[in-house]
Amino acid sequence: MLTLLHQTLCPHSRFVRLILGEYGQEPQLIEERPWERHEDFLKLNPAGSLPVLIEEGQPPVPGASIIAEYLDETRGAEQGEARLLPISISQRVEVRRLMAWFNERFFDDVSGPLVGEREFKRHMTVEQGGGPPDSSALRAARHNIRYHLAYIGWLVQTRDWLAGERLSYADLAAAAHLSAADYLGEVPWTDNDAAKHWYARVKSRPSFRALLTDTVAGMLPSKHYANLDF
């Protein structure tokens, strides 16, 4: 039995939920508010960040990229061609490069500020960093997302999926971060058809269904959020 400490719109948590979905795992999901810094949570992950995966008999696995490696070693190795981190050394480099690109760069540039400013801050006290959204952070994120969409579009013009011929962690990471922004209606899909078609393919996978039924209190998803033909 797997348990995932997560936040509904946390892009890193969504990435792990997609991996688990692809590997046929149904974790118990527990919402955690890392900004409240609960002592029990900090014992599980001293870094105080999400997500954290709990599996009996193992130490808590903290952070999206460490969880991805853990799931590759404990689940992926038996998946054959459906393995999300491919066997070939050179492909592993490319998948990890893009996984880091989205989990770090895209998060810093786009999904982190959008979700932090528009969703998480609503639940924080002033001491925890709460308050109204910082409009200059939102403006920068809305500017940056166009470059990232263009990069995704450029990648899928020569490849079936972001890192090559098969679905990989790269696609799930990118789609997870975009899905959080899309919930907020912050993805300018008309900007890039190639990126939009790639996202439609990822979005239609069964692993995505649970994300599309997510809602957060006090904020409805954008109208097209759950629509497979958006």
Next chain:
Amino acid sequence: MLTLLHQTLCPHSRFVRLILGEYGQEPQLIEERPWERHEDFLKLNPAGSLPVLIEEGQPPVPGASIIAEYLDETRGAEQGEARLLPISISQRVEVRRLMAWFNERFFDDVSGPLVGEREFKRHMTVEQGGGPPDSSALRAARHNIRYHLAYIGWLVQTRDWLAGERLSYADLAAAAHLSAADYLGEVPWTDNDAAKHWYARVKSRPSFRALLTDTVAGMLPSKHYANLDF
């Protein structure tokens, strides 16, 4: 033949140099100034960050944690008990957790601001972000390092090495970041004896020698930097 694009005081580059040293690899080192954003460099790593490892027949491997995984798969697997990312799944979680702790948290809190403000900014134009060091960033880093030293000291009070019974990536990552701060005379060693003794053990390893002979133009290392009995 391995080539490493690096910066002398870049903590992430130093981490990779230590791994290569432990595995008996002598890379060709090429200094790169990522803030100059050379086109050839951005082709190798679109993220524009250091280090980047080049091995013939493989794609360029960008970033310390991806390089660490790459070297584990191509070099570590044949190292037996000297493997720096241990075989046991639970130990791999702990080593990766601490590796990320130092490469991300310690870097953001301490080594990034110290090296960025005191060394890299000297070589940047104003447009590239150069200028005098930001004294509030330095003050925060000097405050934060004490908590990190205490955490290291706490870890090695119950373990031989940071992640367990053997030297691992966790030790090399922590020591790499500390070594960059130590070059600048920024580590308050008298604060924590346990942390100091652990560092002395890592520092005395043959893999560390090349780092101890490093110098950067226009800034001498701290007096005790290369001293094994500091």
